Amino acid sequence: MHPSARKTFNEDFTPQKYQAFLNRLNSGLHTDVPFRVAETPVFMTADFTNKLIAAGDDIIDTILQPGFKELTERAIPDKWRVANETGHPHFIALDFGICKNADGHIVPQLIELQGFPSLYGFQVHLGDTYREVFEIPADETVYFNELDKDSYMYLLKKTILGPFRPDEVVLMDVNAPEQKTAVDFYLTQQYLGIPVVSLSDLQQLGNQLFYETGGEKKRIRRIYNRLIFDEIDGDDTIFDRVVDIRRPLDVEWITHPNWFYRISKFTMPFLKGDYIPQTHFLHQISQIPADLENYVLKPLFSFAGQGVIIDVTENDIRNITDPENWILQQKVNYEPVVQAPDGGVKAEIRLLYLWPDGDAKPTLAINLARLSRGKMIGVRYNKDFNWVGGTIAFMPR
Template sequence: MNPSIRKTFNQNFTEEKYADFLVDLNAGTKNPIEFRIAETPVFLTDDFRDKLLQAGEEIVATILKPGFKELTERAIPEKWRVANENGHSHFIALDFGVCKDEAGDIVPKLIELQGFPSLYGFQVHLAENYRHAFNIPGNQTIFFNGLTKSTYLDLLRKTIIGPYQPDEVVIMDVDAPNQKTAVDFYLTEGYLGTPVVSLADLIQEGDQLFYLHKGEKKRIRRIYNRLIFDEIESDPEIFNKVVDIRKPLDVEWIAHPNWFYRISKFTMPFLEGDYIPKTQFLHEVKEIPQDLQNYVLKPLFSFAGQGVIIDIMDGDIEKIKDPENWILQEKVTYEPVLQSPDGGVKIEVRLLYLWPDSDAKPTLAINLSRLSRGKMIGVRYNKDFDWVGGTVAFMHK
């Protein structure tokens, strides 16, 4: 990554600055942040940024192809299929590992993708606090396509609220105030004015939905959906207790839940390019590779890395009863290119797109980054480490 800015940052870093940064970061939130925030942002070189842009464009081109919905019909589990699907996802997130290619160049490699929102509000807040606490140079930005904080929030507003009033659009999750990402919900509420509600707060009358605000019933025109069905899978009776959101309802979804499945690991076998690891549906693999140590097995319908077999052993493939629901993917090896005070750290960069209804295609808007020293990027693999966790990537304007 950018060596000159990294050197300056590390020379000026102190634990006291980091502690003050965390205090200030939490001071602007309704609840304390429940996930680890890294000691540092990422500083991208122009070359790596341009490679990310190229990779993103190639992937989005596949999503934009006619017939993409037909191609991904099987991706949606029937029990979680939701009525009134629209024509495209309002959000696209592409996760890239920072790797080294055969020529020794630092390149992005696609890890995963999703048609689902990420921390679109929190990342703005996070970057502002990094900038203030660590004196990030003014020529560095977290935004793409020439966006500024103001124009970015305008695009976010256009995507989420559209033609409605802010109080007609709700941010909804299964138990919103107690989610680890609740900090993003409430920051978004602050930026856009959209109230935060839980699944149990929805009130159905006919095919219309309402929520209560200070004792008054308010009509819901749009749901900014943050609910992932995996999180309610353990309660098969849940829709006997709350509104069954799968039914035809007079409400718009931002983004529609079906897109969570369409743009997902399921899409990987249909992608090609220098920055895409070779991926096949397991049931379509004609010959099992001899070098299985260079591959991973991933279940299509799992969340947050659950069920992934990183080190494939003899017999693992044969044990899988539903190979059509698994992918065999070329292993991506992260290169620990971020220099911390005591060694290299692995990086993942998530490109975040916004796609308002009125636009012909999505706009790459902002990013999220994660740092890791463990075997995988997730929290469970990085306990007890420092210079790991959630962060954001800065790049030249």
């Protein structure tokens, strides 16, 4: 990581400045940010940034290859397959841990990937607020591909709105105002002018969808989808009470829900490269590795780290009744590269791509970062720590 930028930041850091940062971050938002935001951004070197970009390019090449849809058909659970799938995903997120390889070099290692939107609105606000309060120099940026805030916003609008008016596009999630990511929803509404709706707000007439505003029904042409089916999986009667969005409807999906499954842990065994840990479908393993301490066991159809077995035993593997729905992945060892006042902190970088209709391939646009002192990256593993939580990475322009 960038030693001089880190030294300058830490020398100028005070708890009072961090509180001022949080106050500025929450000012004017729909509600205060409900998750922990870290005291610091990540400062990446040009060399590490280039490694990240190269790693991302290799993965995108796999997604772009002919036959990718056929390769990933099994990834979509039958009960959650949605009609009218698009030709490509509009959002791709790649999560990389910052690690040290056998030669002692700091390198990215792929942890997970998803064909689903992330905090594309919130990260703009977060980066701006770090820059303003902590006086991050102008030669450091959170954007890739020579984007700045204006060109990024243009790309975001092109991706989400396409040819439609903002009032014809809705951001939709189940119980949207109650989601932890609602802060991103309402910032997106502020930036793009699109309404935020819950699944129960959708109204169906024929094969068309509508929402109500000011006593008037408005036609929905596009859904900016933020709903993950895992959240409603336990409710077998939900589509008796709300619109069954799996059916053929006269509406466009940004991005289509099937891509959440196609670009996911399911894709990992098909990826190869220096920055990809060895990953195998469990049912295709002929012999259990002797060094299981170097592997992690993950269910394909879960999110937010649920069901992951970190300290794997042979019994764990033998007790799994549906091995085709699990992967065994080589464990990566995070290097505590971010220097906090009291020692090193582990970090993960999420590359965020935008792929509007009409573009030949996705554009790497912005990033998200997370800091951790716990066994895994994530809120539940980092309670009662400081210098952990959600953040963003700056890199040299």
